[in-house]
Amino acid sequence: MGKRTVFYQKHLELGAKIVEFGGWDMPVQYTSIIAEHKSVRNSAGLFDVSHMGxxxxxxxxxxxxxxxxxxxxxxxxxxxxxxxxxxxxxxxxxxxxxxxxxxxxxxxxxxxxxxxxxxxxxWFLVNKADFKVTIENKSDEYSMLALQGPDACKILEKAGLNTDEQPEFFNIVMKQIKHIPLFVSRTGYTGEDGFEFIVKNEYAMDLWNILFEAGGEYHLKPIGLGARDSLRLEAALMLYGNDLNEKTTPVEAGLKWSVSVNKAEDYNGKNIITEQIKNGCPKKLIGFIMTERAIPRHEYAIYYNNEPAGVVTSGGYSPTLDKNIGMGYVDTKYNISLDSEIQIMVRNKLYKAKVVKRPFVHKNYKNSNQT
Amino acid sequence: MIVPEGILCSKSHEYLLEKENGSYNVGLTDYAVEQLGDIVFIELPEAGSHFTKGEVFATVESVKAASEIYMPVTGRIIEVNEKLVESPEILNDSPYADGWLVKIEADDAQADSGDLLEYNDYKEEIE
Incomplete structure (x- = not known):
């Protein structure tokens, strides 16, 4: 049995199918992954993400x-x-x-x-060294909910936070909704506009109820980890453990845009990261759409001209595109780039795919300077 | 969900339903389909091919994962349900009536079906 969030009983009441994820018993779906996915793209959904730290x-x-x-x-x-x-x-x-x-x-x-x-x-404690800093892991004290989708803003307004009190994209504010003190952050993991709420456990269930009451007229639905994964994949957002790990640098992962190239201070890994930005790296992340019928999955091999060239790190069916999509790493020696034809090995057969721009689905962020 | 009378189920969740003179429908039980969730891809064998009991003859993929489907009895594929290739969701909606995977001609269904369970026993087994 894994750890359980404050909402565990609620998930069961709602008929959720529970799976183990990162040591936690979490809802993978309540009704259908595809239906939940579409709810978030078309109206709004609420995710229990209390497992996050x-x-x-x-x-x-x-x-x-x-x-x-x-x-x-x-x-x-x-x-x-x-x-x-x-x-x-x-x-x-x-x-x-x-x-x-x-x-x-x-x-x-x-x-x-x-x-x-x-x-x-x-790792934080190792790096604390002589810094005068207090580092507190309060993961067990806080719950977290993500309200995502084009109607998130209206639902939050109905729940008591007017649009002018709502944070802008990638901002955070400390607010009170009814009796509940909380952090409201305009972030998420779906490619949609939306909010994440960081709230003390004792208020978490009340917040859930308030949001669902406010979300009724917008058909707010609870969303499981299954749709969370398909939504983030369409938005080409990284999943640690799949797309990122200790053998991957930010440059290889296509995250160069997020690295501050002119940062003066030294930081862990700076030599390698700056060297890779300057001179390139041995592997790079690509996104692709299958052009033949097959679903790419984590750890399937990527081929180029019938030669093994890399590995799929995330893949699956895209409900928005009704196509099969994936991301993975390829060796940079092959010069695989946009529109290149690659192949994915699925059950000992090669199926064609085309390299495309990421994200796969346009992001609908509000007040966005960041893509 | 109407479960047809007389189906036999394997512990790996395939069913066998006798049609006429030694031909059978092979599919996935409602329980299996429910567990898989939204089915988005189905790979079926060629008509005419022959599979031994326990061999993988098809693959069904849900949003989350790919699952291999095993032959409940030895036999030859006489027809595949081509509609499923274009519309895999039929399997979610109707695992018995419209969502059968293949029709087979069994070599010796009698001899092969000893370990298959009647639906009620199967339900008991998985609960």
């Missing part, structure tokens, strides 16, 4: 500490802003990917992946 960083050296552990320039992060980051080891390989929020001058919140909470926290 919350680590708070405070103290006078908070900034220096964060500058050491991520390739992003955190000095540019204003209060109430968020930034997508990676957590490289000294060789540039990724321990995790995360979102860092600046709450106050010296107070930051880091959201980490469920399966990496302990690993990240230990």
């Amino acid at each position: 919350q680590v708070f960083v405070s103290g006078e050296n908070s900034l220096d500490f964060l500058q050491k552990i991520v390739p992003q320039d955190i000095s540019k992060l204003a209060v109430n802003k968020a930034v997508y980051c990676q957590l490289p080891d000294v060789n540039g390989g990724l321990i995790d990917d995360l979102i860092i929020y600046r709450l106050e001058d010296n107070d930051y919140l880091i959201i980490v992946n469920a399966s990496n909470i302990q690993k990240d926290y230990s």
Whole structure:
């Protein structure tokens, strides 16, 4: 039996199918993955993402500490802003990917992946060294809900937070909804507009109820991890453990856009990351659409001109496109680029696919400077 | 869900339904289909091919995963349900009536079906 979130009983009541994910018993679907996926694209859905971890960083050296552990320039992060980051080891390989929020001058919140909470926290302590900083893993105290979809904004307004009180894209605010104090962040993992709520466990169920009451007229649906995965794949968002791991650098993963190339401070893995930005790297991430009938899946082989050239890291059926899509790494020596024809080995047969731009589905972010 | 009378089920969730003179429909039980969730891809064998009991003869993929489907008895494929290739969701909607996978001519159904269960026993087994 895995760990359970505050909402576990609620998931059962709603008829969810439960699976183990990152050490947690989580709902994979309530009705149908495809129906849930479409709800989020067309109206709105609510996800229990309480398995994710919350680590708070405070103290006078908070900034220096964060500058050491991520390739992003955190000095540019204003209060109430968020930034997508990676957590490289000294060789540039990724321990995790995360979102860092600046709450106050010296107070930051880091959201980490469920399966990496302990690993990240230990890594933070290793890197704490002489920095005057307090690092607190409060993952067990907080629950997290994600409200995603084109109607998310209206539902939140109905729940008590007017549009002018709602944070802009990649911003976070501390608010109160009815009696519930919470962080509201305009982030998500679906490619849609939406919010993530970080709330103390004791208020979490009340927040769930308030959101569903407000979401009734917008047909708000609970969404499981199955649709969470297909939504993020269409948006070509990375899944740690599939698309990212300790043998992958941010440059190889196509995350160069997110690395602060002019950052003066030294950080873990900087030598390798800057060297790869300058001179290229041995493998790179591609996105592809199947042109023959087959579904690409994690760990299937990618071929180019009938030669093994790489491996699929995420793949599946795209409900929005009604096509089979995937991402994976290929050896850069093959010069595989946009529109290249590649092949995927599925049950000992090769099926054709075409390299395409990521994301697969246009993102519908609001107030967006970031794609 | 109307479960046809007389079906025999394997513990790997295939069913065998006798049609006429030694021909059978082979498909997936409602329980299997429910567990798989939205089915988005089905790969079927060629008509005319011959499979031994326990051999993989088809693949059914849901959004989450690919599952191999095993022959419940030895026999020759006499017809495949081509409609499923274009519309795999038929299998979700109607695993018995419209969503059969293949029709087979069994070599010796009697001898091969000893370990297959009647539907009620199968239900008991999986619960």
